[in-house]
Structures are given as structure tokens and as C-alpha cells.
Amino acid sequence: MTDVAVIGGGIGGLTAAHELAVRGFDVTVFEANDRFGGKARSMPIEDDPDALQGEHGFRFFPAFYRHVVDTMERIPDGDGTVADNLVATEATLIASTTGRSRIAETRTPDTIRGWLEALRPAFAEDLPREDVRFLLERLLYLLTACESRRENELDDVSWWEFIDAENRSQEFRDRVAYTTQALVALRPQVGSARTVGTIYLQLLFGQLDPTEPTERVLNAPTNEAWIDPWVRHLETLGVDFRPNTPARRLAFDGRRVTGVELADRARVAADEFVLAVPVEVAPEFVTPDLRRAAPELGRIERLETAWMNGIQFYLATDVELTRGHQVYADSPWALTSISQRQFWTTYDLESRGPHAVEGVLSVIASDWDTPGIVHEKPARACTREEIAEEIWVQLKAHLNEPDERLTDELLVDWFLDPSLVETDGGVENRSPLLINTVGSLRNRPPADVAVRNLTLASDYVRTNADLASMESANEAGRRAANAVLERRGVRNSPVRVWDLEEPAVFVPFKRQDRIRYRLGLPHPAAVTQSLRSVTRRLGKRV
Structure with a gap:
């Protein structure tokens, strides 16, 4: 009892x-399970609990995460709290096999020029001017829409349709439509305009907030930096834990x-x-x-799930890449990664790993349905060995030009999410991830x-x-x-439960739109959609 x-x-x-x-x-x-933390938990790659840690994927804390950070601030750890184990990133590498790679700063700018440089990858760099203008109009639509319109109209429209992606430039689709998919579990074609747009705005606001780091990661594997201290603290509060x-x-x-x-x-x-x-x-x-x-x-x-699973590559030499995330723009499996060693400053890596491991490259694959470039099969149809080989090759294709940064000689070992279990036709995922889809809010x-x-x-x-x-x-x-x-x-x-914050300057416009919505009138910015989108939606109503 x-x-x-x-x-x-x-x-x-x-x-x-x-x-x-x-x-x-x-x-x-x-x-x-034998460990707490759910999908966030880390686990030894061998039976020895002091062995190297593997994970379902790397942890990521954008600026709008308030609830989880508040909890971390209330978990004692040494002379401080678990929140002290959060480390700010500085830059995201957007690697490409077809053009030059780009660096997007994630440090909070301290000059006007810095702000412009920080925002340019999100809006203007390499994008046609008309696409930039259209994107800004779409974001203003969201920011001035009342909550009832967001829930009852925009939740029934996909982000892909809302930003008119099919009728925009390829650069627009590559840069904007997939921005959120690179770091969070959102699919632009099926995710609602309400949710994808809201999270997109939150990521942008996080970059503009001088009081908070744009994004942070942990300074050690998740269980060591967070979950284990949390469980120990809850035990002191009298919580009875029953693993297995x-x-x-x-x-x-x-x-x-x-x-x-x-x-x-x-x-x-x-x-x-x-x-x-x-x-x-x-x-x-x-x-x-x-x-x-x-x-x-x-x-x-009725809620839908998708696959978004991780693999860790253990390297004989630390490959830092950027001090932040890497996004592999042309990878068929939608890869993102973090070179962990530069952040794991409190974690004794050398004594735990086989053959004196010096580096850890943690990678997440978000597309399991597109054929790869080695075995020409989607990830779900591959064996675990083939998945590891395919991801390694896709990484090398993005990172080894003009300088060779990843070589086969560097690879000591790898750890693939154990929830991917081999079957006769590939793998099945015993730990899929909930994804947002059009209309899913009501479910x-x-x-x-x-x-x-x-x-x-x-x-x-x-x-x-x-x-x-x-x-x-x-x-x-x-x-x-x-x-x-x-x-x-x-x-x-x-x-305490926090609302997502949006600039107060838009509150009067939301109030006006609330009146328009109650009167059955469309949002004033609805007409900025392309002629094809407008025609299609009018045709549905007729």
C-alpha cells in the first residue's frame, strides 16, 4: 500500500x-527497465556498470525549456545542483555534400552585427528575397493569431502547407521547412502549423533572449549528470523505487x-x-x-509515432567539429550529431572505454524510410550492422571535404539504440517516438x-x-x-506550470483576432498564401 x-x-x-x-x-x-529515465536514460555498453555509456540519442535543452531546467535546479549534486551540469553550445555546423558548409552561431550576440549574423542563416542567407518576405508574413500570422484560431484552424493545417513549401524555392524547403526536424521530433509535412510554427518561433526567440543560452547540453552521459542524482535525491525524500x-x-x-x-x-x-x-x-x-x-x-x-533513434561512435581521437550540433543537410537519413567529448568535462572517458577511447560522436537518425547510399535500403530494412555502416559513411561524406576528419582507423566501437531489434526484414523499433500530426491536439x-x-x-x-x-x-x-x-x-x-512566452507587443493583435474568430472572419494574413494554396482551400470549401 x-x-x-x-x-x-x-x-x-x-x-x-x-x-x-x-x-x-x-x-x-x-x-x-533496470534503469530510470525512460527514453532519456543512458546505459552501459557492456555488463560492467562503469563501462562507457550509450544512449537513445543526445540530450538537447533549448532556451524555452523551463519546466525541466527548474526541476534540475532543485536536484542537489555535489556542491551545486544538476542544472550546473548544463553547458551552453556556441555554434551549429550545417554540413553539405553539394555546397559549402555553414556555421550558425548559437552564442547570444552582444552587438548589432552579431544579431544580424545570428539570424541570417534562419532567414536571409541564400534564400530568395520573396521567400524571406513570405516566411516573415507567415510568422506574423502565427504571432497575431488568437489561441482559438491556432487550436481550431491551424492545428488542422500542416506546416508544409502553411508555409507553402511546394511552391517555394528548394533552398527555402531545405533551410526553413526542415529546421525544427533537425533538433526536435517534428515532421514538416505532417506536423500541424500550430505546433511546428510555435516551436520554430520559440527556437528563434531563444536566440534573441540575452538572459538565457540559446541551447545547452549535458557535461556527461545523462544518467551520470542528471538521472542518477535525481533518483538519489528522491530516495532521500522517501520515494520507493522498484526497477525491473x-x-x-x-x-x-x-x-x-x-x-x-x-x-x-x-x-x-x-x-x-x-x-x-x-x-x-x-x-x-x-x-x-x-x-x-x-x-x-x-x-x-490514435496518436502517431515515428522513429528517431541514436548511435554513438567511439573514436581513438577526439573529433571536435563545432562546439554544438552538426546538421547533415544532404543525408538521406536526416542525421544530426554532437561531438560529446568537448562537453563531457566531468566524465572520465579514458578509463571506461575499450582501447583508450578519446572521442564520442553521438548521432541521431530521423528518417528511417529513405534508401541510404551504401546498401540502398531504408534504415528500417537494414540490419543493425548495416545501420551503423550506413550512418558512418553518410557522416564521412559530409565531413571529409575539403579536409579528411573521419577515417575508418579512428573508429573503435559503436553503440546503437538497443530498442532497435533485428527481425527477418530489418529492425523493429520497440521505443518509437510520439510525433505531432495535423489534428492530433484533440487526441x-x-x-x-x-x-x-x-x-x-x-x-x-x-x-x-x-x-x-x-x-x-x-x-x-x-x-x-x-x-x-x-x-x-x-x-x-x-x-508551477509556465506558458510559452511570446512578445507582449502582439497581445493587442491577438485580442482583435479573437473577435474576428468569434465572428467567423478569417485572419487578415490568410490572403498571403500562394494562389495555388488559396485555390485549393477554396475548392475544398466549395
């Missing part, structure tokens, strides 16, 4: 446990959850239950009775569902960011904790 049973020890589950434990609740966390303890189902009497049945058939009773399992697992817990009681639970299975349930003692805490919960990320999972965990507090009559210490 426990006050609160948290099912799932990822970011959402740990956040809910944290917020409830500091407010005096007895919390038990049940996790199916998968749950099977929720017992429901028609009004409330009466228990959770574990895989070993043991049953756990609690006053409150927080379901914090991934989106692909959650529908297994939604029985017909639960679906009838809370129809929003039945819509979780995202709130943290507080219509079951009196059940809440949800995972990145598929409806949050301000509406994005599969650590930030959304953390916000969901906070919302779940607030729902529990409300039900238990604890109203004097709610968990």
Missing part, C-alpha cells in the same frame, strides 16, 4: 514523484482504480495512480471500462482524466509545448501532481 503508485520511471513519472514527495506524499515508482518491475494492467471498478497488477501477478494498492508509460504502451492499460469512463483515454491509440488527453484517482504523466499528455520532449514530459508530470493535490484538498502549494 502506498499513497501514490507511479507506473513508469521516465521523465514524466519521476517529475510527478518529485513534486508529490516534496509535499509529503508516500510515493512508489514502478519501472519496467513492469506493470500489466489497472484494476478498475467502474468509478476508481483499485490497484495495479504487476507482471509477476502481485497487486499493488494505492490511493492515487499516475500512469507514466510511453505512448505505445499506454493503450494496453486502457480497458473498455476505463474507455467508457474516460473517453479521452481511448483517443491515445492528446489532459493529465487529469475523468477517473477519480487516475492521472497521466507522459509526453503524450496535452501540454503547452505539444511536443515529444523532456520538457513536455516534465510539464505533464507537474500537471499530474497538481491534479492529485487538487483531489486531496492540498491547494496552498500548487506545482
Whole structure:
């Protein structure tokens, strides 16, 4: 028996446990894996816990991440906090096989010239002037649209259609349409204009905010820099952790959850239950009775997932590249990477790795459906060995001109996300990633569902960011904790939840648009779409 049973020890589950434990609740966390952290966790590449760490992919903290950073600031670590393990990046390399590579500064500019240089890759460099003007008009449309229009109109239009990508230059499509896909789990063709546009704006605002680093990464593998200190801190607060303890189902009497049945058939009773399992697992817990009681639970299975998985290459020599991300513009598998060693200043790499590893290149592949350049197969149709070989070749194709920076002699070993399991036809992904799609907002349930003692805490919960990320999972965990507090009559210490910030200068325009929306009038900027887009949409209405 426990006050609160948290099912799932990822970011959402740990956040809910944290917020409830500091407010005096007895919390038990049940996790199916041997480590906590969910998709953010790191894991030894060998049986030795002190071995090199591998991950599902590198961690990335843009400036608009407020919830997760606030939590990190409240986790003790040595003489400081876990937030001290965040390191600002300085530049992103946009590598190309067909033209010159470019460097986009991510440091906060301190001069007017610096601001212009920082923004030029996002807007003007190599883009036709009419495309730049059109993009600015589209962004102003978003910034002046009221929330009702965003939710009820722009969520039903793809970002690809909203920015009229098919009728713009190839440079525009390459530079703007895929900007968010390079670093976050958004697909421009299927993601909604509401969500992709909002996140695109947040990334730009982060670059303009002189008070916060544009983006940050961790100074060690995720578990060492964050998750393990977090678990230790929660244990001091009385949280009971149960790793290697998968749950099977929720017992429901028609009004409330009466228990959770574990895989070993043991049953756990609690006053409150927080379901914090991934989106692909959650529908297994939604029985017909639960679906009838809370129809929003039945819509979780309509949410879509995609593959966005990582591989780490361990190198005999550290290859720094840029002090930040690398985006491989022409890679068929939409690769991005970070050369980790320059950031892992507190991590003793040499004593852990085989053959005195000196460098770690952490790479994420976001496109698993386009044929590669070696085996001419999409990633999902390759073996694990072929995936590693293909990604290595795509990296070399981008990085070895004009100077050879990656050679086969440098490669000591590699670690591919273990959730990619080989089958007869390639690999299956046992840990896919939730992606935003047109109209998906209505399928995202709130943290507080219509079951009196059940809440949800995972990145598929409806949050301000509406994005599969650590930030959304953390916000969901906070919302779940607030729902529990409300039900238990604890109203004097709610968990803080932040709205996404946009410049106050646009507030009067949003108010005007709210009136237009209520009157059934279109947004004034709707007519800036191309003739083809306007004709197509008018044709649908007719």
C-alpha cells in the first residue's frame, strides 16, 4: 500500500514523484527497465556498470525549456545542483555534400552585427528575397493569431502547407521547412502549423533572449549528470523505487482504480495512480471500462509515432567539429550529431572505454524510410550492422571535404539504440517516438482524466509545448501532481506550470483576432498564401 503508485520511471513519472514527495506524499515508482529515465536514460555498453555509456540519442535543452531546467535546479549534486551540469553550445555546423558548409552561431550576440549574423542563416542567407518576405508574413500570422484560431484552424493545417513549401524555392524547403526536424521530433509535412510554427518561433526567440543560452547540453552521459542524482535525491525524500518491475494492467471498478497488477501477478494498492508509460504502451492499460469512463483515454491509440533513434561512435581521437550540433543537410537519413567529448568535462572517458577511447560522436537518425547510399535500403530494412555502416559513411561524406576528419582507423566501437531489434526484414523499433500530426491536439488527453484517482504523466499528455520532449514530459508530470493535490484538498502549494512566452507587443493583435474568430472572419494574413494554396482551400470549401 502506498499513497501514490507511479507506473513508469521516465521523465514524466519521476517529475510527478518529485513534486508529490516534496509535499509529503508516500510515493512508489514502478519501472519496467533496470534503469530510470525512460527514453532519456543512458546505459552501459557492456555488463560492467562503469563501462562507457550509450544512449537513445543526445540530450538537447533549448532556451524555452523551463519546466525541466527548474526541476534540475532543485536536484542537489555535489556542491551545486544538476542544472550546473548544463553547458551552453556556441555554434551549429550545417554540413553539405553539394555546397559549402555553414556555421550558425548559437552564442547570444552582444552587438548589432552579431544579431544580424545570428539570424541570417534562419532567414536571409541564400534564400530568395520573396521567400524571406513570405516566411516573415507567415510568422506574423502565427504571432497575431488568437489561441482559438491556432487550436481550431491551424492545428488542422500542416506546416508544409502553411508555409507553402511546394511552391517555394528548394533552398527555402531545405533551410526553413526542415529546421525544427533537425533538433526536435517534428515532421514538416505532417506536423500541424500550430505546433511546428510555435516551436520554430520559440527556437528563434531563444536566440534573441540575452538572459538565457540559446541551447545547452549535458557535461556527461545523462544518467551520470542528471538521472542518477535525481533518483538519489528522491530516495532521500522517501520515494520507493522498484526497477525491473513492469506493470500489466489497472484494476478498475467502474468509478476508481483499485490497484495495479504487476507482471509477476502481485497487486499493488494505492490511493492515487499516475500512469507514466510511453505512448505505445499506454493503450494496453486502457480497458473498455476505463474507455467508457474516460473517453479521452481511448483517443491515445490514435496518436502517431515515428522513429528517431541514436548511435554513438567511439573514436581513438577526439573529433571536435563545432562546439554544438552538426546538421547533415544532404543525408538521406536526416542525421544530426554532437561531438560529446568537448562537453563531457566531468566524465572520465579514458578509463571506461575499450582501447583508450578519446572521442564520442553521438548521432541521431530521423528518417528511417529513405534508401541510404551504401546498401540502398531504408534504415528500417537494414540490419543493425548495416545501420551503423550506413550512418558512418553518410557522416564521412559530409565531413571529409575539403579536409579528411573521419577515417575508418579512428573508429573503435559503436553503440546503437538497443530498442532497435533485428527481425527477418530489418529492425523493429520497440521505443518509437510520439510525433505531432495535423489534428492530433484533440487526441492528446489532459493529465487529469475523468477517473477519480487516475492521472497521466507522459509526453503524450496535452501540454503547452505539444511536443515529444523532456520538457513536455516534465510539464505533464507537474500537471499530474497538481491534479492529485487538487483531489486531496492540498491547494496552498500548487506545482508551477509556465506558458510559452511570446512578445507582449502582439497581445493587442491577438485580442482583435479573437473577435474576428468569434465572428467567423478569417485572419487578415490568410490572403498571403500562394494562389495555388488559396485555390485549393477554396475548392475544398466549395
